[in-house]
Amino acid sequence: MTPTTTHELRAELRRLLSEGQDSAVVDLLEGLHSADVAEIAQELEIPEVLAMLQLLPAERWTDILVYFDDELQSEILENFTGKEIAEVVLENIDSDDAADLMADLSEEKKREVLQNIEDVEYAKDLADLLTHAEGTAGALMATEMVQVNENWTVSRCVREMRRQAEEVEVVHAVYVVDDHDILLGSLSLKKLLTTGARTPIADVYDRSVRSVTSTTDEVEVARIMKKYDLFVVPVVDDMGRLLGRITIDDIVDVIQDEADSNYQLMSGLSDEVEAGDGLFEMTRARLPWLMVGLVGGILTSTVVGRNEGELALLPQLAFFMPLIGAMGGNVGVQSSAIVVQGLANSNMPGTLWSRLSRELGVGLLNGLLCALAILAYSWAVGHGLLFAVAVGVSLLSVIIFASLFGTAVPWALNHYGIDPALATGPFITTTNDILGLSIYFAIANALLG
Amino acid sequence: MTPTTTHELRAELRRLLSEGQDSAVVDLLEGLHSADVAEIAQELEIPEVLAMLQLLPAERWTDILVYFDDELQSEILENFTGKEIAEVVLENIDSDDAADLMADLSEEKKREVLQNIEDVEYAKDLADLLTHAEGTAGALMATEMVQVNENWTVSRCVREMRRQAEEVEVVHAVYVVDDHDILLGSLSLKKLLTTGARTPIADVYDRSVRSVTSTTDEVEVARIMKKYDLFVVPVVDDMGRLLGRITIDDIVDVIQDEADSNYQLMSGLSDEVEAGDGLFEMTRARLPWLMVGLVGGILTSTVVGRNEGELALLPQLAFFMPLIGAMGGNVGVQSSAIVVQGLANSNMPGTLWSRLSRELGVGLLNGLLCALAILAYSWAVGHGLLFAVAVGVSLLSVIIFASLFGTAVPWALNHYGIDPALATGPFITTTNDILGLSIYFAIANALLG
Incomplete structure (x- = not known):
C-alpha cells in the first residue's frame, strides 16, 4: 500500500x-x-x-x-x-x-x-x-525585482530584463526609476510586448503607480492592496527611492494572521494557539482569560451578595439573573464586533457620537422587542405583572447599556492605540455581567422594593 | 480648501x-x-x-x-x-x-x-x-489567459503571446496545452526570456503545474493557493481540459469573507452586517441571535425555578450562579473556536476521540486551577468549607463538561455538513448556561442537600 x-x-x-x-x-x-x-x-x-x-x-x-x-x-x-x-x-x-x-x-x-x-x-x-x-x-518586502531607467529604450529594457531575470525568479512587475533610483512608474509586460523596440521607456510607462513607504503598517499595506486589487506594490523610502516590492502572497498571510488574531481575542484565547498544540501550550493560551472571567465572576457574586435581602424576599429574582447576564453579554459582543470589524476594514463612517446614537436606536428597538417578549412570558407563567414589568424594564435597560458600552469600549481602546479586539472577548461579557446584574437589582429595588 | x-x-x-x-x-x-x-x-x-x-x-x-x-x-x-x-x-x-x-x-x-x-x-x-x-x-475563474501549444517553438509562442496580449490585460502565467486543450504544464516568463527562439516549448515547460477542477470549493482553492504560495492557479474540467485561471486577488476576498463570516457567527450577528448599515438592517442582523439567547434564558430560568427550594435554604447558591454560567460559556467558546479554526485551516490532527481526550486533559488542568481558586475564595469570605467545596467541584465539572461539549458540537456540525462556526456563537454560551447551572444545582444538592 x-x-x-x-x-x-x-x-x-x-x-x-x-x-x-x-x-x-x-x-x-x-x-x-x-x-x-x-x-x-x-x-x-x-x-x-x-x-x-x-x-x-x-x-x-x-x-x-x-x-x-x-x-x-x-x-x-x-x-x-x-x-x-x-x-x-x-x-x-x-x-x-x-x-x-x-x-x-x-x-x-x-x-x-x-x-x-x-x-x-x-x-x-x-x-x-x-x-x-x-x-x-x-x-x-523583498528586494528582488526588475527595475529599468526611464531613459532606456524598449529594446535595452528587454535586454536588461533578460539579464536581471537570471536572478529574479518570477517577474511580477517592471519598475521605472530615474537616475537617482526615484520610483517614477511601472511598465506592463503587455506594453513591452506590443511596443516597437526603439521607443523610449519614458513614452510608454504608466505614471500612476501606487507605492507604500517602508514604515507603512502591514495591515495598511493589506488594505491598500485589497482595495486597489494589486498583485504587487513597490516600497519606497521617504525620498521616494525604490527599495523593494511586496507581493500579494505575503499579504494573504497578513490578512489571515489579523483575522486569526481577532478571532482568538474574541474567543478568549491568548497567543497563537493551534489545534495540534500540547496540553501545556493549550492551558497557557486559555487560562489567562479564564482567570479574568473568574475575577469577574467573583465580583458578580459580591453584587448578588449585596442584594441577598431582596433575593430572600423575592426568590424569583434569581430565576432571571442568568438571562439578564447572558443577554447583556450577547448584545455587548455584537456591538463590539461591529466596531472591531469596521475598524479592521477601515469602514467606520461617522463619529463616536453618531455611532452611539445609532446604537441607541438599535438597542431601543432590539431591547423593546426582547423586553416585551420576556414581560409577556414571565407574566404568563404567573410571576405577577409588576414583577414581569421589572424584568422587562431591566432587560431593556441592560440591552441599551450593553449596546452603548460595547460600542464605546473598542472605540476608546483603538483611540489609545490598544487593539480594539480586546473588547470583544471575555472582558466585555464579564463586565456586562456585573453591570447588567447591578442594573437588574437596582430596577427591581425601585419597582418592587 | x-x-x-x-x-x-x-x-x-x-x-x-x-x-x-x-x-x-x-x-x-x-x-x-x-x-x-x-x-x-x-x-x-x-x-x-x-x-x-x-x-x-x-x-x-x-x-x-x-x-x-x-x-x-x-x-x-x-x-x-x-x-x-x-x-x-x-x-x-x-x-x-x-x-x-x-x-x-x-x-x-x-x-x-x-x-x-x-x-x-x-x-x-x-x-x-x-x-x-x-x-x-x-x-x-476568468477565461482570459495566455495558452500555447506544446508543439510550438519559443518564437512562435512569443508571437502568439503578443497577439493574445492584446486581449489579456495582465499576463499572469503562460499555460501549455496539447491539441485537445488538455493542460500539460506552465511556462515561466523567465524561461521564455532566456531560451533560444527555435527551442520547442515541449523542451522547456514546467510539467509540475498544480491545477484545480471547476467544481472545487473556493475555500479549498484558497487553502491550496495559500499552502503552495501560488499567484494564479489553472482551472480544468474533469477531462483535464484548461477552462480558465483564478488569481490570488480573488482568493484574498474568499479568505476575508470566510474570516468575516466566522467572526460574525461567533459574535451572534447573522447576515452580512457592516458598521455603516441602517437601523433596520442592524436590527435584522442582530435580533435572531438575541431571540436564541432569550429562549435560552427562559429555559435557564426554569432550571433555577425548579431549584427554588434549595435556593431558599441556601441563598448563597445564587451568588455563584453567574460565575458558573459565565465560566461554562467562556470555556465552551474557547474549545469550539479551536476546532473551528483548525477545520478552517485544515489543521486538525487526530480523531474526535484523541481530540476529546486532549480537551479532557486541558479541562482538568484549567478546571482544577480555577476550582481551587474559587474554593479558596469562597471559604475565605466565610461561606463554610462544604459550601466552598460544592462551588469548586461544580466549577471543575462545568469546565470539563464545557470543554468536551464545545469540542464535540462543532465537530458534529462539520460532520453533517453544517458550518461548525455556528457552534461558537450564542448557541454554545446559552446551552452551557443551562447545562452548567443544572450541574451546579445537582452537585449542590448532592453535597449540601
Missing part, C-alpha cells in the same frame, strides 16, 4: 529514517511539493528533520525550510554555523524569506551570517531588510 | 451634482482611482450615482462599477437594457467580473445580455461561466 495522507506519509518517513533506508527516503520525498514535505516534517522530532534534510540537495531542503513555521526554522538553523547558513541556505532563497529566517537568529549569529555572504551588495540589502521593524512594509 | 477625505469628497461631489456642474464633477473624479470613486459613490443615492456615471467615458465608469458592492451593482444595472450592458459594460471588463455582474441579473435579462454580445465565442464563455455553482472554482 502506498502511503497517501500526510499522516501515513509521516509514519512511513519515520520508519524509513529509523531504519536508515536513505535512498527510500529520497524516493518518498521525490514527488512531493516542498510545502507538503514541510507539513509532514512539522510534527517530526528535530533529529529526524535534520536527518531527512541531510539526504536532500541544498536547493531542495532550503526550499522546504522556508515552509516550516518560525519555531521549527529556528530550531533547525541552530544546528548550522553562520557560514553554512550564508553559503547554503541564503544562496537558494529570496531576500524576504532570507530576512524572515534570519530575524529569529541571535544577534551574534546574524553578524556571523552577514560576514560570510560573498556578495557584499546582497549582504548590505539583507542587513537593511533586518533593520525594518516587524509589522511594517519594510519587513515584508 | 480642496476636499481630501472620502467624506469631504462625497459632500463636494453631491453639491456639484445637484448644481449640475458637470465639468467640475469630471475634474473632481479625474485624479481618483476607480476604487476610491466607488467608495465615495457607495453612500450616494442611486440617481446621483447614475448622474455621475453618465458624465464619464464608458471605459472609466465600467471600471468603477466593478468596485461597487453586489447590491449597488444590481441597482445600477437595472437602469440599463441588456443591449447596453452587452455593448458597453461587458466590453470593458474581464470575464470573471462580467460573470459576477451578471450573476445577480434576472434570467430574462441575462439572456438578453448574452444575445446582444457580438463575439459569439465570448458569449459562450460567459454562458459557461454562469453555469458554475457559487462558491466553486468555476464561479471564481
Whole structure:
C-alpha cells in the first residue's frame, strides 16, 4: 500500500529514517511539493528533520525550510554555523524569506551570517531588510525585482530584463526609476510586448503607480492592496527611492494572521494557539482569560451578595439573573464586533457620537422587542405583572447599556492605540455581567422594593 | 480648501451634482482611482450615482462599477437594457467580473445580455461561466489567459503571446496545452526570456503545474493557493481540459469573507452586517441571535425555578450562579473556536476521540486551577468549607463538561455538513448556561442537600 495522507506519509518517513533506508527516503520525498514535505516534517522530532534534510540537495531542503513555521526554522538553523547558513541556505532563497529566517537568529549569529555572504551588495540589502521593524512594509518586502531607467529604450529594457531575470525568479512587475533610483512608474509586460523596440521607456510607462513607504503598517499595506486589487506594490523610502516590492502572497498571510488574531481575542484565547498544540501550550493560551472571567465572576457574586435581602424576599429574582447576564453579554459582543470589524476594514463612517446614537436606536428597538417578549412570558407563567414589568424594564435597560458600552469600549481602546479586539472577548461579557446584574437589582429595588 | 477625505469628497461631489456642474464633477473624479470613486459613490443615492456615471467615458465608469458592492451593482444595472450592458459594460471588463455582474441579473435579462454580445465565442464563455455553482472554482475563474501549444517553438509562442496580449490585460502565467486543450504544464516568463527562439516549448515547460477542477470549493482553492504560495492557479474540467485561471486577488476576498463570516457567527450577528448599515438592517442582523439567547434564558430560568427550594435554604447558591454560567460559556467558546479554526485551516490532527481526550486533559488542568481558586475564595469570605467545596467541584465539572461539549458540537456540525462556526456563537454560551447551572444545582444538592 502506498502511503497517501500526510499522516501515513509521516509514519512511513519515520520508519524509513529509523531504519536508515536513505535512498527510500529520497524516493518518498521525490514527488512531493516542498510545502507538503514541510507539513509532514512539522510534527517530526528535530533529529529526524535534520536527518531527512541531510539526504536532500541544498536547493531542495532550503526550499522546504522556508515552509516550516518560525519555531521549527529556528530550531533547525541552530544546528548550522553562520557560514553554512550564508553559503547554503541564503544562496537558494529570496531576500524576504532570507530576512524572515534570519530575524529569529541571535544577534551574534546574524553578524556571523552577514560576514560570510560573498556578495557584499546582497549582504548590505539583507542587513537593511533586518533593520525594518516587524509589522511594517519594510519587513515584508523583498528586494528582488526588475527595475529599468526611464531613459532606456524598449529594446535595452528587454535586454536588461533578460539579464536581471537570471536572478529574479518570477517577474511580477517592471519598475521605472530615474537616475537617482526615484520610483517614477511601472511598465506592463503587455506594453513591452506590443511596443516597437526603439521607443523610449519614458513614452510608454504608466505614471500612476501606487507605492507604500517602508514604515507603512502591514495591515495598511493589506488594505491598500485589497482595495486597489494589486498583485504587487513597490516600497519606497521617504525620498521616494525604490527599495523593494511586496507581493500579494505575503499579504494573504497578513490578512489571515489579523483575522486569526481577532478571532482568538474574541474567543478568549491568548497567543497563537493551534489545534495540534500540547496540553501545556493549550492551558497557557486559555487560562489567562479564564482567570479574568473568574475575577469577574467573583465580583458578580459580591453584587448578588449585596442584594441577598431582596433575593430572600423575592426568590424569583434569581430565576432571571442568568438571562439578564447572558443577554447583556450577547448584545455587548455584537456591538463590539461591529466596531472591531469596521475598524479592521477601515469602514467606520461617522463619529463616536453618531455611532452611539445609532446604537441607541438599535438597542431601543432590539431591547423593546426582547423586553416585551420576556414581560409577556414571565407574566404568563404567573410571576405577577409588576414583577414581569421589572424584568422587562431591566432587560431593556441592560440591552441599551450593553449596546452603548460595547460600542464605546473598542472605540476608546483603538483611540489609545490598544487593539480594539480586546473588547470583544471575555472582558466585555464579564463586565456586562456585573453591570447588567447591578442594573437588574437596582430596577427591581425601585419597582418592587 | 480642496476636499481630501472620502467624506469631504462625497459632500463636494453631491453639491456639484445637484448644481449640475458637470465639468467640475469630471475634474473632481479625474485624479481618483476607480476604487476610491466607488467608495465615495457607495453612500450616494442611486440617481446621483447614475448622474455621475453618465458624465464619464464608458471605459472609466465600467471600471468603477466593478468596485461597487453586489447590491449597488444590481441597482445600477437595472437602469440599463441588456443591449447596453452587452455593448458597453461587458466590453470593458474581464470575464470573471462580467460573470459576477451578471450573476445577480434576472434570467430574462441575462439572456438578453448574452444575445446582444457580438463575439459569439465570448458569449459562450460567459454562458459557461454562469453555469458554475457559487462558491466553486468555476464561479471564481476568468477565461482570459495566455495558452500555447506544446508543439510550438519559443518564437512562435512569443508571437502568439503578443497577439493574445492584446486581449489579456495582465499576463499572469503562460499555460501549455496539447491539441485537445488538455493542460500539460506552465511556462515561466523567465524561461521564455532566456531560451533560444527555435527551442520547442515541449523542451522547456514546467510539467509540475498544480491545477484545480471547476467544481472545487473556493475555500479549498484558497487553502491550496495559500499552502503552495501560488499567484494564479489553472482551472480544468474533469477531462483535464484548461477552462480558465483564478488569481490570488480573488482568493484574498474568499479568505476575508470566510474570516468575516466566522467572526460574525461567533459574535451572534447573522447576515452580512457592516458598521455603516441602517437601523433596520442592524436590527435584522442582530435580533435572531438575541431571540436564541432569550429562549435560552427562559429555559435557564426554569432550571433555577425548579431549584427554588434549595435556593431558599441556601441563598448563597445564587451568588455563584453567574460565575458558573459565565465560566461554562467562556470555556465552551474557547474549545469550539479551536476546532473551528483548525477545520478552517485544515489543521486538525487526530480523531474526535484523541481530540476529546486532549480537551479532557486541558479541562482538568484549567478546571482544577480555577476550582481551587474559587474554593479558596469562597471559604475565605466565610461561606463554610462544604459550601466552598460544592462551588469548586461544580466549577471543575462545568469546565470539563464545557470543554468536551464545545469540542464535540462543532465537530458534529462539520460532520453533517453544517458550518461548525455556528457552534461558537450564542448557541454554545446559552446551552452551557443551562447545562452548567443544572450541574451546579445537582452537585449542590448532592453535597449540601
